[in-house]
Amino acid sequence: MNTKPPAGPLVVGLTGSIGMGKSTVAAMLREEGVPVFDADAAVHALQGPGGALLAEIEARFPGSTGPAGVDRAVLGARVFEDPAALADLEGIVHPAVARAQRDFLDTHTDAPFVVLDIPLLFEKGGAALVDRVVVVSAPETVQRERVLARPGMNQEKFSDILALQTPDREKRQRADHVIDTGVPLAETRRAIAALVDTLRDLSSARERTI
Numbered sequence: 001m002n003t004k005p006p007a008g009p010l011v012v013g014l015t016g017s018i019g020m021g022k023s024t025v026a027a028m029l030r031e032e033g034v035p036v037f038d039a040d041a042a043v044h045a046l047q048g049p050g051g052a053l054l055a056e057i058e059a060r061f062p063g064s065t066g067p068a069g070v071d072r073a074v075l076g077a078r079v080f081e082d083p084a085a086l087a088d089l090e091g092i093v094h095p096a097v098a099r100a101q102r103d104f105l106d107t108h109t110d111a112p113f114v115v116l117d118i119p120l121l122f123e124k125g126g127a128a129l130v131d132r133v134v135v136v137s138a139p140e141t142v143q144r145e146r147v148l149a150r151p152g153m154n155q156e157k158f159s160d161i162l163a164l165q166t167p168d169r170e171k172r173q174r175a176d177h178v179i180d181t182g183v184p185l186a187e188t189r190r191a192i193a194a195l196v197d198t199l200r201d202l203s204s205a206r207e208r209t210i
């Protein structure tokens with residue numbers, strides 16, 4: 001008889017390069033009832049009005065915060081082309097995000113699986129800490145078109161950010177599952193429904209072997 005305690009949810013990392021459709025796919029997973037931790041939303045909360053990191057960020061990057069929180073355009077311009085400055089910002093932000101992620105895992109112990117939506121899963125070593133990795137991807141031309149259509153974006157900023165990220169080709173190679181977003185939304189939604197079924201099956205197969 002199996003007397004060991006349950007292993008807890010299967011932990012799935014969701015990632016993808018800039019503009020690949022990660023937020024859209026995360027929203028689809030939530031619609032399927034999956035608990036999703038959103039690292040980017042945690043950053044926004046910590047940097048938004050009254051955010052816990054504002055004083056520390058202002059001390060290191062004077063003039064980058066105000067009553068509305070971090071001015072993301074100002075801070076982005078300071079860090080995306082200056083690796084040392086970006087490392088300082090990450091040193092302030094990432095430990096707080098890691099704490100928020102632990103709180104999320106502690107409050108979702110009963111789900112068959114949970115998803116951690118982490119833009120820098122490969123870049124910061126998080127891939128080794130999850131059970132499965134899902135990469136959201138689209139052809140380069142689609143990615144470029146989406147990103148350059150965003151307000152405040154230009155070719156130089158796009159190139160700076162791309163240079164900081166693990167190439168899409170490598171992400172796809174290292175993924176357990178790849179979700180294509182260079183197709184109509186309805187097709188991606190169907191792929192997400194199938195992925196949810198697969199992850200549920202994996203989770204219950206894992207429970208049976210405990």
Ligand SMILES: CC(C)(COP(=O)(O)OP(=O)(O)OC[C@H]1O[C@@H](n2cnc3c(N)ncnc32)[C@H](O)[C@@H]1O)[C@@H](O)C(=O)NCCC(=O)NCCS
Pocket residue numbers: 017018019039040043070071072073075076079086089090093097118119120161164165
């Ligand atoms: C500098 C900030 C304020 C700029 O905000 P802005 O709204 O202009 O950009 P946004 O956050 O949407 O990022 C744009 C693109 O850059 C990528 N990006 C953001 N931070 C990083 C980073 N440290 N390394 C590589 N890519 C990054 C994002 O994944 C996204 O693809 C913000 O990106 C930030 O605080 N970054 C540091 C925290 C971080 O590492 N966040 C991402 C992982 S949780």
Ligand SMILES: Nc1ncnc2c1ncn2[C@@H]1O[C@H](COP(=O)(O)OP(=O)(O)OP(=O)(O)O)[C@@H](O)[C@H]1O
Pocket residue numbers: 016017018019020021022023024025119146180181182183184185186188
């Ligand atoms: N099949 C699809 N799947 C996902 N997104 C799609 C699809 N077709 C079109 N889109 C559009 O592409 C855009 C993807 O943007 P989204 O914000 O999800 O990307 P992201 O990877 O989270 O970006 P970033 O890393 O820069 O924050 C959205 O406007 C979405 O509506």
